[in-house]
Amino acid sequence: MNAETPASLANPNSIEARDRRSVIHGLTDLAVHQERGPVVMESGRGVWVRDIHGNEYIEGMSGLWCIALGYGQKRLVAAAAQQMEKLAYYHLTNHRGHERVVELAEKLLAIAPVPMTRVWFANSGSEANDCAARIAWYYWNAVGKPEKRKFIAHLQAYHGNTIATASLSGVGYAHQRFNLPLEGFLHVACPDRLRNGLPGESEAEFARRLLADIEALILREGPETIAAFFTEPVLAAGGVVVPPEGYFAGLQALLKKYDILLVSDEVVTGFGRIGEMFGATAMGLKPDMLVAAKALSSAYIPISAVLVNDRIFEAMMRQSGELGVFGLTMTYSGHPVAAAVALEALAIYEEEDIAGRVARLEDAFLGGLRRRFRDHPRIAEVRGQGLLAGVQLVRSRAPLAFFPPAAGAGKLWAEAAERRGLIVRAIGDTIALCPPLIISEDEIAMLIDRLALALDDVEPLLAP
Ligand SMILES: Cc1ncc(COP(=O)(O)O)c(C=O)c1O
Incomplete structure (x- = not known):
């Protein structure tokens, strides 16, 4: 994940090390967390968040599907x-x-x-x-x-x-x-x-x-x-x-x-x-x-x-x-x-007619994802509506075959996306996307590019 994390964990006064000693995290393997520690976010602007080591990410999940108007809304x-x-x-x-x-x-x-x-x-x-x-x-x-x-x-x-x-x-x-x-x-x-x-x-x-x-x-x-x-x-x-x-x-x-x-x-x-x-x-x-x-x-x-x-x-x-x-x-x-x-x-x-804006962006976002992955042998479908999407990773599209859950294929993809500067969520082998509703068309294009690059990154790790 974050290249800085191990060094930070070695320092007992780092925020990562202090987190491990003090905080319980939800939807997290608490034992693994003791090893790898957290990615600690420091600031946000629009659809972007920055961690304490200066890495910048597109917040492709609006946090937990929530920060609809993005960061820094005065x-x-x-x-x-x-x-x-x-x-x-x-x-x-x-x-x-x-x-x-x-x-x-x-x-x-x-x-x-x-x-x-x-x-x-x-x-x-x-x-x-x-x-x-x-x-x-x-x-x-x-x-x-x-x-x-x-x-x-x-x-x-x-x-x-x-x-x-x-x-x-x-x-x-x-x-x-x-x-x-x-x-x-x-x-x-x-x-x-x-x-x-x-x-x-x-x-x-x-x-x-x-x-x-x-x-x-x-x-x-x-x-x-x-x-x-x-x-x-x-x-x-x-x-x-x-x-x-x-x-x-x-x-x-x-x-x-x-x-x-x-x-x-x-x-x-x-x-x-x-x-x-x-x-x-x-x-x-x-x-x-x-x-x-x-x-x-x-x-x-x-x-x-x-x-x-x-x-x-x-x-x-x-x-x-x-x-x-x-x-x-x-x-x-x-x-x-x-x-x-x-x-x-x-x-x-x-x-700002945000609902109308979302309807207008649907083609750039959902349509863009569908066009990008239309011929990809590992993507069975892109589901969703508005600025909410699920991209379904499968072992094989034709004939349809899923990865065994233990393979953690979706998680590998989500982790690769994070290394590419995009935060998404793996729900099994579905990659969920739910960006802030104020995302621009350029940012949508960057999001799709980073997601596609991350899939190329993990391909060597996926079973044939
Ligand atoms: C559809 C839906 N209902 C309820 C909840 C629970 O909301 P909260 O986490 O604010 O308690 C969530 C959280 O993700 C949700 O997605």
């Missing part, structure tokens, strides 16, 4: 500073409030892709999805169906890492040795045709087969026991999977038939990422709850939101009236500084 900094001066903190419990959170809630309701009536605030995508699950339970109790307690989500999808949202997430690493998933968190196949489609199956047949499996699961479990279905409009950490045509229409028909709530997890897709302000609009979803985080503040400060529709809020209000309280609360729910930053981010998305 308006967001100013919004935070002004709000800290004026009212650094207030909370929303016991009938208290503040101006910024009202403005932010009004704005989110105004731009929501379907009619929504109230907003609950939290601090991360995990918390917001966790709260959406809690609200679903609260709702079904309010309407006299307390047995509706189970949740359904996709295998491979990621919805967070609290106890409930790690249970929703269909990824083994969040479950293994953590005693998860909890009971009642059910998973259905990921709508990834390359991996899960049958030979000769058309896109429509694939969608119909998955929907039939979902209906069979609902009937097996009993529709009267299912509270909600969580899905992302495009499954990001699941490998950038765009569900097949007809899948979401059929899914929503099933949910309606069996009276199951739909939660659209827009933690990645919200605020322009796939060329519309919300992924629900792009993919034709009509959710009962919509969860936003990450780009809501362009990651400058933690904040997340759950938008709920009238059906849900009416029942919440009635039940809380009976109980004398709505018992969900968090110290930093609707934090005024975070709300001020989010409001400013939303103003920038609108003023």
